[in-house]
Amino acid sequence: MRGWTLVAIVAVQTFAMRWIGSSSSGWLAKSPTGLRVIGYVAPAVLGGLVALATFTSGDAVVVDARALGVAVAAVAIAARAPILVVVGLAVTVTALLRAVT
Amino acid sequence: MRGEFARTLAVIGITVLLFGVSFGFLARDAGLSGVQAVIMSLVVMAGATQFASVTAFGAGASLLTASMAGLALSLRYLPLGAAAGRSLSAHFPRRLFEVHLLTDQGVVLGYGPDGTVNRLRYLSAGVTVTAGWVLGTAAGVWGGALIGDPTTYGIDAAYPALFLALLAPQLRRDPRARWAGLIGLTMVLATYGWLPRGLPVVAAAVGALVGLRRHDTTNEESAP
Numbered sequence: 001m002r003g004w005t006l007v008a009i010v011a012v013q014t015f016a017m018r019w020i021g022s023s024s025s026g027w028l029a030k031s032p033t034g035l036r037v038i039g040y041v042a043p044a045v046l047g048g049l050v051a052l053a054t055f056t057s058g059d060a061v062v063v064d065a066r067a068l069g070v071a072v073a074a075v076a077i078a079a080r081a082p083i084l085v086v087v088g089l090a091v092t093v094t095a096l097l098r099a100v101t
Numbered sequence: 102m103r104g105e106f107a108r109t110l111a112v113i114g115i116t117v118l119l120f121g122v123s124f125g126f127l128a129r130d131a132g133l134s135g136v137q138a139v140i141m142s143l144v145v146m147a148g149a150t151q152f153a154s155v156t157a158f159g160a161g162a163s164l165l166t167a168s169m170a171g172l173a174l175s176l177r178y179l180p181l182g183a184a185a186g187r188s189l190s191a192h193f194p195r196r197l198f199e200v201h202l203l204t205d206q207g208v209v210l211g212y213g214p215d216g217t218v219n220r221l222r223y224l225s226a227g228v229t230v231t232a233g234w235v236l237g238t239a240a241g242v243w244g245g246a247l248i249g250d251p252t253t254y255g256i257d258a259a260y261p262a263l264f265l266a267l268l269a270p271q272l273r274r275d276p277r278a279r280w281a282g283l284i285g286l287t288m289v290l291a292t293y294g295w296l297p298r299g300l301p302v303v304a305a306a307v308g309a310l311v312g313l314r315r316h317d318t319t320n321e322e323s324a325p
Contacts, residue, residue: 021182039216
């Protein structure tokens with residue numbers, strides 16, 4: 001029963017965040033200032049998520065195997081490599097570095 | 102281009118599936134039943150949120166503490182929703198469904214040169230993430246320890262690499278998008294660990310203020 005209660009609460013609050021965020025989109029776009037900002041929310045937050053996924057572990061900012069994997073992926077992106085190559089390189093380099101350290 | 106899109110969806114689906122498996126393991130260890138874990142993945146459909154709340158739940162935290170741990174990680178849907186919401190259906194029952202499908206993958210896949218989020222790409226990613234996440238969870242809770250921890254295989258590096266690859270066209274085209282991304286990245290590195298969990302990603306949204314900066318060539322281009 002406790003399990004179901006947790007599922008219900010987390011479902012409702014996650015949907016609420018999605019709903020409030022999505023609703024803010026419409027009224028932000030109504031003002032000229034909001035409209036200029038809103039088109040750059042995606043790259044800003046996604047840049048933040050990249051930092052989170054690459055450089056954090058537990059409660060600390062870290063540089064570990066992922067950093068090299070993602071750096072190699074970035075070089076592949078600059079060289080216009082296809083997406084499977086980019087992601088494949090990130091995974092392989094990260095796994096190899098973990099295997100040898 | 103179509104093939105590239107299909108391959109992108111496949112990469113999204115596979116990475117999410119593998120994380121779903123590890124969520125399935127965690128959920129069973131934390132004392133959720135298999136059915137509870139799978140239903141949670143369907144109705145919450147938010148990886149980081151579920152990991153946080155179920156980890157706390159399994160460690161014996163109260164329902165309040167466990168759900169607050171999840172809520173902190175759900176705060177990212179405020180700015181992500183702000184980025185995508187205006188591109189979604191405005192019709193009531195349909196909008197509920199499309200808002201529920203809000204994922205970081207959908208925003209990154211749909212983000213276009215005009216700053217809006219392409220709805221079809223957003224929805225394709227949302228459906229793919231849901232399918233991968235729910236199936237992965239089911240495999241984790243009922244499949245036994247077939248795969249193990251995906252971080253062992255470097256799968257965790259797939260997520261940021263994929264995001265960079267999908268953002269690349271916009272980053273190349275628009276210097277302000279580059280600055281927005283860089284500021285977002287810096288904000289997380291500067292605030293992680295001392296701001297409460299979940300807030301660094303929200304703080305990253307200040308990068309969007311680059312939109313206020315006038316494009317250097319705007320006046321020349323718009324002059325008659």
